[in-house]
Amino acid sequence: MQAEPPGEGWPREDHGGRLILPGFIDTHVHSGQLDVIGAYGSALLDWLEHHTFPAELRMAEAGHAQRTSALFLDALLATGTTTAAVFPTVHPVSVNALFEQAETRGMRLIAGKVLMDRHAPEALRDDVEGAERECRALIERWHGRGRLAYAVTPRFAPTSSDEQLAMAGRLLASAPGLYMQTHVAENPDEVRWVAELFPAARSYLDVYARHGLLGERAIFAHGIWLDDPDRAALHAAGAQIAHCPSSNLFLGSGLFDWAAAEAAGIAVSFGCDVGGGTSLSMLRTMADGYKVQAMAGRRLTAWKCLYAATLGAARALRLAHEIGSFALGTLADVAVWDWAVGPVATRRHEVARDVHDRLFAWMTLGDERNLVATYVAGQRRHARDIR
Numbered sequence: 001m002q003a004e005p006p007g008e009g010w011p012r013e014d015h016g017g018r019l020i021l022p023g024f025i026d027t028h029v030h031s032g033q034l035d036v037i038g039a040y041g042s043a044l045l046d047w048l049e050h051h052t053f054p055a056e057l058r059m060a061e062a063g064h065a066q067r068t069s070a071l072f073l074d075a076l077l078a079t080g081t082t083t084a085a086v087f088p089t090v091h092p093v094s095v096n097a098l099f100e101q102a103e104t105r106g107m108r109l110i111a112g113k114v115l116m117d118r119h120a121p122e123a124l125r126d127d128v129e130g131a132e133r134e135c136r137a138l139i140e141r142w143h144g145r146g147r148l149a150y151a152v153t154p155r156f157a158p159t160s161s162d163e164q165l166a167m168a169g170r171l172l173a174s175a176p177g178l179y180m181q182t183h184v185a186e187n188p189d190e191v192r193w194v195a196e197l198f199p200a201a202r203s204y205l206d207v208y209a210r211h212g213l214l215g216e217r218a219i220f221a222h223g224i225w226l227d228d229p230d231r232a233a234l235h236a237a238g239a240q241i242a243h244c245p246s247s248n249l250f251l252g253s254g255l256f257d258w259a260a261a262e263a264a265g266i267a268v269s270f271g272c273d274v275g276g277g278t279s280l281s282m283l284r285t286m287a288d289g290y291k292v293q294a295m296a297g298r299r300l301t302a303w304k305c306l307y308a309a310t311l312g313a314a315r316a317l318r319l320a321h322e323i324g325s326f327a328l329g330t331l332a333d334v335a336v337w338d339w340a341v342g343p344v345a346t347r348r349h350e351v352a353r354d355v356h357d358r359l360f361a362w363m364t365l366g367d368e369r370n371l372v373a374t375y376v377a378g379q380r381r382h383a384r385d386i387r
């Protein structure tokens with residue numbers, strides 16, 4: 001970024017009349033689950049067993065992990081998302097593949113090896129010592145390299161023993177700037193299971209808190225079935241909730257109480273949560289977010305949705321100096337959008353009453369067909385075929 005305009009010799013692209021936004025930030029998505037997007041008929045725990053785990057098993061193979069990671073990141077860029085917090089799988093090869101592909105594209109990416117040492121198929125389980133060794137090597141290799149950062153990533157409390165969660169807490173404290181990402185309180189059956197597995201904990205969230213996993217760089221996906229003490233703890237820690245409305249609707253997990261999170265002062269960002277979510281698009285995610293709040297008689301403005309998907313997420317990730325806005329000093333992660341595609345959206349755009357009306361209609365009716373181009377650190381990484 002420079003304060004002076006470039007000279008006449010610079011190439012110019014005219015996007016007059018279009019909507020130009022910072023690239024979207026997706027704070028919860030799984031790179032190893034593209035193969036199960038849109039799979040029929042399950043709630044969370046059954047979903048994991050029958051769809052997710054078989055797909056994640058395939059990520060043990062290096063070639064598959066590379067191809068899948070490339071496909072995944074290109075698909076994110078093709079929806080205007082330039083930053084993501086990603087769960088690969090338990091296999092270090094899946095983490096290396098994802099970071100390598102993100103580095104090639106210049107993307108800001110947060111990810112880490114999924115930790116799970118129980119309640120999963122044998123080939124998807126690690127153990128405390130092996131996992132610690134693998135994580136330390138991955139942190140050494142990737143954390144703080146270019147735009148990449150490592151996240152300590154226990155899948156969720158049921159698939160990690162107390163010993164493994166304690167190890168995760170030690171890891172998190174072992175280097176500055178490490179993130180922590182996991183799932184919490186997504187589904188009532190899951191919450192009951194956690195209560196059985198961890199009888200000493202006050203709540204599901206408390207399982208993580210007791211192991212030092214609740215901090216300002218923590219991202220908790222879902223957070224639907226929380227209580228007020230949980231919300232107070234999240235706020236006090238400066239942790240954020242990655243709200244995943246598409247996934248919550250698709251799996252029937254529940255309706256996130258955004259107003260309660262906001263009243264407690266918790267930062268809320270958006271995750272598409274593919275494969276539980278049905279689209280990588282933040283537009284579709286925001287539109288689903290609006291509908292989830294509408295079910296509770298509340299209305300999310302387009303402003304609030306866009307904030308959560310850009311600067312709000314950047315601030316919660318402590319990355320607002322780099323991403324989430326066009327402030328001086330940030331990198332040029334930029335998405336260029338057409339306001340409308342097709343006769344219906346075009347008509348709606350033409351009759352919009354004001355800026356919010358126009359933006360809300362774009363958010364509700366648009367999708368990746370509206371995306372003209374995506375730039376990462378000033379480099380064009382996606383361009384729509386213009387017919």
Ligand SMILES: [Zn+2]
Binds near residue numbers: 183273276
């Ligand atoms: Zn998830």
